[in-house]
Amino acid sequence: MPIGDRPLPFDEFVEVLRREGFQRYHHQHPFHRLMNGGQLTPGQMRAWLVNRFYYQSVIPIKDAAILANCPVREVRRVWIRRILDHDGTADKPGGIEAWLRFGEAMGLRRDQILQADVLPGVRLAGDAYVNFCKTRSWLEGVASSLTELFAPTAIEERLTALRRHYPWIRPDGFTYFEWRLQAARQDAADALEILRQYCVTAEDQRRCLHALIFKTELLWSLLDAVYLEYVVRNDGKTPYDEVSGP
Amino acid sequence: MPIGDRPLPFDEFVEVLRREGFQRYHHQHPFHRLMNGGQLTPGQMRAWLVNRFYYQSVIPIKDAAILANCPVREVRRVWIRRILDHDGTADKPGGIEAWLRFGEAMGLRRDQILQADVLPGVRLAGDAYVNFCKTRSWLEGVASSLTELFAPTAIEERLTALRRHYPWIRPDGFTYFEWRLQAARQDAADALEILRQYCVTAEDQRRCLHALIFKTELLWSLLDAVYLEYVVRNDGKTPYDEVSGP
Numbered sequence: 299m300p301i302g303d304r305p306l307p308f309d310e311f312v313e314v315l316r317r318e319g320f321q322r323y324h325h326q327h328p329f330h331r332l333m334n335g336g337q338l339t340p341g342q343m344r345a346w347l348v349n350r351f352y353y354q355s356v357i358p359i360k361d362a363a364i365l366a367n368c369p370v371r372e373v374r375r376v377w378i379r380r381i382l383d384h385d386g387t388a389d390k391p392g393g394i395e396a397w398l399r400f401g402e403a404m405g406l407r408r409d410q411i412l413q414a415d416v417l418p419g420v421r422l423a424g425d426a427y428v429n430f431c432k433t434r435s436w437l438e439g440v441a442s443s444l445t446e447l448f449a450p451t452a453i454e455e456r457l458t459a460l461r462r463h464y465p466w467i468r469p470d471g472f473t474y475f476e477w478r479l480q481a482a483r484q485d486a487a488d489a490l491e492i493l494r495q496y497c498v499t500a501e502d503q504r505r506c507l508h509a510l511i512f513k514t515e516l517l518w519s520l521l522d523a524v525y526l527e528y529v530v531r532n533d534g535k536t537p538y539d540e541v542s543g544p
Numbered sequence: 545m546p547i548g549d550r551p552l553p554f555d556e557f558v559e560v561l562r563r564e565g566f567q568r569y570h571h572q573h574p575f576h577r578l579m580n581g582g583q584l585t586p587g588q589m590r591a592w593l594v595n596r597f598y599y600q601s602v603i604p605i606k607d608a609a610i611l612a613n614c615p616v617r618e619v620r621r622v623w624i625r626r627i628l629d630h631d632g633t634a635d636k637p638g639g640i641e642a643w644l645r646f647g648e649a650m651g652l653r654r655d656q657i658l659q660a661d662v663l664p665g666v667r668l669a670g671d672a673y674v675n676f677c678k679t680r681s682w683l684e685g686v687a688s689s690l691t692e693l694f695a696p697t698a699i700e701e702r703l704t705a706l707r708r709h710y711p712w713i714r715p716d717g718f719t720y721f722e723w724r725l726q727a728a729r730q731d732a733a734d735a736l737e738i739l740r741q742y743c744v745t746a747e748d749q750r751r752c753l754h755a756l757i758f759k760t761e762l763l764w765s766l767l768d769a770v771y772l773e774y775v776v777r778n779d780g781k782t783p784y785d786e787v788s789g790p
Contacts, residue, residue, distance in 0.1 A: 358611070358620060365608035365627065366678065371640060374604060374631050378624070381611065385620050394617060432612065432678075 301507065305500045312490060315444060315510055322514035323445060325452040329525040334455055336463025340404070341539035343464065345528045347401050348538065352416040353520060354397045356424045358384045363431035364439035373436070373496070376488050380443075383481065396474035403471020405541035419523025423516045430512060434505075437496055441506035442513040443489050449482040547753065551746045558736060561690060561756055568760035569691060571698040575771040580701055582709025586650070587785035589710065591774045593647050594784065598662040599766060600643045602670045604630045609677035610685035619682070619742070622734050626689075629727065642720035649717020651787035665769025669762045676758060680751075683742055687752035688759040689735050695728040 300306075300314050324330060329346070332338050338346070358381045365374050365381075386392020401411045431439040453475050460467060460475075497506050528536045546552075546560050570576060575592070578584050584592075604627045611620050611627075632638020647657045677685040699721050706713060706721075743752050774782045 355615075355617075358617070359615070360612075362608045362611035362614075362620070366605055366612050366674075368608075369601075369605070371601075371604070371631050374608070374627070375633070378627060378631070381620070381624055385617050385624070387621070428612075 301500055301503045303500055305498060305503050308494050311493075311497075311503050315441075315507060316447060318507060319444060319510045319514055320448055322511060322518065323448040323452070324514070324517040324521055325448065325455070327518055327521040327525070329521040329529065330452075330456075332529065334459040336459060338464075339534060339536070339539065340464075340466060340541075341536035342528050342534065343467070344401070344404050344406055344538035344541075345536040346524050347397075347404060348406070348411050348414045349416045349420045349524050350520070351397055351401070351411050351414070352420050352424045353427075353517075354384075354394055356428050357393070360428045360431040360439070363428060364436050367432075367434075367439065368436035370436075370496075373440075373492055376492065377440070380485065393474065393477070396477060400471040400474050403468035405466075406538070410538075417523040417527055419526075420520050423520040423523070427513070427516055430509070434509065437493070437502060438505050438509040440489050440492050441497070441509040444486060444510050445513050445517065446482040446486040446489065449486075450479055453479050453482070547746055547749045549746055551744060551749050554740050557739075557743075557749050561687075561753060562693060564753060565690060565756045565760055566694055568757060568764065569694045569698070570760065570763040570767055571694065571701070573764055573767040573771070575767040575775065576698075576702075578775065580705040582705060584710075585780060585782070585785065586710075586712060586787075587782035588774050588780065589713070590647070590650050590652055590784035590787075591782040592770050593643075593650060594652070594657050594660045595662045595666045595770050596766070597643055597647070597657050597660070598666050598670045599673075599763075600630075600640055602674050603639070606674045606677040606685070609674060610682050613678075613680075613685065614682035616682075616742075619686075619738055622738070623686070626731065639720065639723070642723060646717040646720050649714040651712075652784070656784075663769040663773055665772075666766050669766040669769070673759070673762055676755070680755065683739070683748060684751050684755040686735050686738050687743070687755040690732060690756050691759050691763065692728040692732040692735065695732075696725055699725050699728070 300318070301311075305311070306314065333343070333346070361377060361380045361384070365377055368374050368377070382392075383390075384393040386395055398408055398411055402408065427442070430442060457472060457475050457479075460472060461469065493506060497503055528534065546564070547557075551557070552560065579589070579592070607623060607626045607630070611623055614620050614623070628638075629636075630639040632641055644654055644657055648654065673688070676688060703718060703721050703725075706718060707715065739752060743749060774780065
């Protein structure tokens with residue numbers, strides 16, 4: 299563990315977070331490598347989208363859990379924007395809706411996404427995230443969001459791959475990623491600013507580093523489930539190979 | 545218990561909620577009777593305000609706990625307004641800030657309110673509310689908010705009493721109550737609409753009725769602590785009799 303008895307200077311701590319987080323981030327997962335290499339079938343892409351939707355749908359819930367543990371009004375006033383961003387408001391449809399539209403751009407019906415039986419490993423990963431944010435400190439919840447530090451680069455690469463290798467996806471479905479490209483930067487900056495103020499002891503730093511590692515493992519594990527079921531098993535066949543089913 | 549094996553028609557259920565809630569609501573508590581009768585000293589009024597602030601400060605936290613338990617995006621999109629209302633936004637200072645200004649209008653300094661040692665019974669009541677919303681279903685959390693059904697009448701009476709009997713309080717401090725007079729009506733209507741959709745079984749109805757009763761008991765118990773310490777004990781002397789202390 300790179301943090302000893304005394305807290306690191308903040309900038310060094312952020313470097314540790316970046317290094318330890320980046321090397322575990324799921325952009326390296328075999329499934330995302332296949333995706334970026336253009337090697338996934340339409341069914342595999344749809345199966346990923348449907349399963350990942352479970353994760354998308356718990357984001358506002360884990361953020362509300364962070365709020366519910368946070369006695370600092372100034373932090374809550376910053377953090378609540380994430381819930382509004384994903385759930386949407388009267389003016390803006392929000393991130394969950396954008397993900398559904400991404401699915402429609404892949405030829406899925408909305409109810410196929412909303413009512414899907416997701417894989418047990420995917421459900422475990424999503425539920426573990428909510429549980430983590432409910433049972434750990436709000437500061438660890440904030441730190442766990444810092445995978446956003448690595449999201450913009452991964453999303454840029456993904457967008458390029460989507461446009462190049464998957465011409466059967468309607469490009470108006472990419473709004474979600476175009477939005478995240480900007481929003482992830484702001485979200486990461488907000489989270490780091492909160493850590494700068496509130497993550498001050500060596501123990502805080504260790505817990506926050508652990509929170510980020512936990513989060514990377516959770517994202518990785520979600521893709522393990524998807525890879526095993528839709529790439530390794532069944533010769534790559536999925537229930538989503540024909541857009542009409544299941 | 546007025547709910548049997550089969551659910552009541554919704555309008556009857558609401559009547560039960562109103563009846564069972566109203567008869568336990570804290571507008572009848574001896575402390576509020578003294579307040580409305582103009583019989584409290586400035587020190588007693590300030591002591592109430594400071595202690596009640598603890599309750600005010602957990603409102604957004606309990607509402608975030610309700611959000612964090614709620615998988616229904618449509619409900620979350622309605623409910624999140626409460627957090628924004630109390631914590632405030634860039635445009636609006638919010639309910640917690642309005643309560644602090646009410647305290648200033650009574651001659652208190654902001655730090656006297658923010659850093660006060662509140663009474664143990666008050667802390668218990670506030671924490672019990674957060675705990676309830678964290679550990680019970682989101683629907684019971686929603687139902688527990690329905691003391692708002694009784695708030696407008698109580699607030700009207702309180703505002704009249706404040707203006708008539710407590711001329712030493714600067715009237716610009718009453719903004720909080722003037723706001724709640726309107727907002728409580730909207731909040732109660734929103735909560736009832738959610739119950740109409742989601743509180744459908746007899747078991748749901750029993751749990752929701754219990755949630756409202758629990759909430760009335762909690763508000764009552766908060767005032768018990770205040771009444772005992774600042775009316776019964778110490779001959780009505782409080783640490784807030786002089787505006788400079790404590």
